[in-house]
Amino acid sequence: xxxxxxxxxSLAALEATVDALSRGDLPLDRALAVFEEGxxxxxxxxxxxxxxxxxxxxxxxxxxGLIEEPFPVE
Amino acid sequence: xxxxxVTWEDRPGSPxxxxxxxxxxxxxxxxxxxxxxxxILVRGEVSNVQRAPSGHVFFTLKDATAQLSCxxxxxxxxxxxxxxEDGMDVVVSGDVDVFPRRGSVQLLVKAATPAGVGAFxxxxxxxxxxxxxxxxxxxxxKRPLPSFPQTIGVVTSEIGAVVHDIVTILRRRYxxxxxxxxxxxxQGPEASVSLRRALAVVSDRVDVVIVARGxxxxxxxxxxxxEGLARAVAASRVPVVxxxxxxxxxxxxxxxxDVRAATPSAAAELVSPDATELMARxxxxxxxxxxxxxxxxxxxxxxxxxxxxxxxxxxxxxGIEANRALLERSFVALAAVAPxxxxxxxxRLEALGRRLDVxxxxxxLQRGYAIAEREDGxxxxxxxxxxxxxxxxxxxxxxxxxxxxxxxxxxx
Numbered sequence: 001x002x003x004x005x006x007x008x009x010s011l012a013a014l015e016a017t018v019d020a021l022s023r024g025d026l027p028l029d030r031a032l033a034v035f036e037e038g039x040x041x042x043x044x045x046x047x048x049x050x051x052x053x054x055x056x057x058x059x060x061x062x063x064x065g066l067i068e069e070p071f072p073v074e
Numbered sequence: 075x076x077x078x079x080v081t082w083e084d085r086p087g088s089p090x091x092x093x094x095x096x097x098x099x100x101x102x103x104x105x106x107x108x109x110x111x112x113x114i115l116v117r118g119e120v121s122n123v124q125r126a127p128s129g130h131v132f133f134t135l136k137d138a139t140a141q142l143s144c145x146x147x148x149x150x151x152x153x154x155x156x157x158x159e160d161g162m163d164v165v166v167s168g169d170v171d172v173f174p175r176r177g178s179v180q181l182l183v184k185a186a187t188p189a190g191v192g193a194f195x196x197x198x199x200x201x202x203x204x205x206x207x208x209x210x211x212x213x214x215x216k217r218p219l220p221s222f223p224q225t226i227g228v229v230t231s232e233i234g235a236v237v238h239d240i241v242t243i244l245r246r247r248y249x250x251x252x253x254x255x256x257x258x259x260x261q262g263p264e265a266s267v268s269l270r271r272a273l274a275v276v277s278d279r280v281d282v283v284i285v286a287r288g289x290x291x292x293x294x295x296x297x298x299x300x301e302g303l304a305r306a307v308a309a310s311r312v313p314v315v316x317x318x319x320x321x322x323x324x325x326x327x328x329x330x331x332d333v334r335a336a337t338p339s340a341a342a343e344l345v346s347p348d349a350t351e352l353m354a355r356x357x358x359x360x361x362x363x364x365x366x367x368x369x370x371x372x373x374x375x376x377x378x379x380x381x382x383x384x385x386x387x388x389x390x391x392x393g394i395e396a397n398r399a400l401l402e403r404s405f406v407a408l409a410a411v412a413p414x415x416x417x418x419x420x421x422r423l424e425a426l427g428r429r430l431d432v433x434x435x436x437x438x439l440q441r442g443y444a445i446a447e448r449e450d451g452x453x454x455x456x457x458x459x460x461x462x463x464x465x466x467x468x469x470x471x472x473x474x475x476x477x478x479x480x481x482x483x484x485x486x
Binding site: 006007008011014015017018021022024026028031032035038039042045046048049050052053054055056057058059060066068071073 | 221222224232241244245249250251252253254255256257272275276349352353355356357359360362363366367369370371374404
């Protein structure tokens, strides 16, 4: 199962692209590729943070074992 | 003749005499069926504690005018969280039952807590010393909290202000995280077992756990002084933040927790990064990204312009024009994708970029100068450093070439 990179990984990758570009030693085509990658990561981080709908669940013991059911948040 | 026997025999349809076993069963069934006698709380003084090799504990609970035999089975004794001792004032919970074989009425104790300030402190100090001696409170055992928890476990009562405060703060600060609430009893004789269970199940599926309870009396908070719960906190797979009672209440669980928070709200803040700060960090990275690529593009554009001025052949010129067009398109694309706040800073950034251009060694190269370097990239600044036969590299604005020195030093 391949999971999408989580927020922490995406933020670290975004900052890594900034570092890579700021060294200024990349040939232009590489620099553009890194920039594009960084822009994708920027959008991703932004979207995760701005659009997250917090999931709140409650652990309960059911016949089939432990299950999580939505926890009402007003 | 015994008049009672006569009366008995005269009763129409009267049953036969019961056996002792039958009567004992009737009594047992009556006791068991009476809801008042199950799940009860009883307070009294512990006496005559006896521990059987099997692990079961037998004792008597008494007050000034009555006493009651009590049995604590091994599995419940192991979960008790403190040692029962003669003379101790306790509240026990359990069910009344009848043992026909011994003709006795017993209280089957499920859980107990010390009652009264004296018993409370005696048990508290004993547990605290024991766990401190084992090193469970050592600073070296404390684990750092994860910076970006994906899931946050909350062990507390599912009703009341505490869970509400924690969820509200996490929602405001860090909506990314999934919050898993593991409901537990947070007071009463069965609370420590309930808390241990909740902690055990939730710590397997989260990155950090908050164990919290609002303020209460010493007795209310007793379950957080439970030795077994303290050990479970110490053994938790993930770091545990405790927030129990008011700031002045320090329970055994607070000592073993990886971090102790003053309040449940403080605990929520400790486990979560602030989304506002994170957004600023992301936007800062986005700005830097655009600044850097703009810088790179500007450098290349300058070079292209300089080359066009210096080179005449048409073929080359066309190639350069094509590259130039590509660059211009990149600029347009960049402007289209750049975050709005970046565009607002554009003028300032470009001014900064121009200043940087003047200072940069790359700018020097772009003016047509070259730099001589050793193979390892060290710059050769003086002719006297060079000997005939040395391998050097000369860096131009568009790349490096290797050269061999065939004469050491010309007359200046």
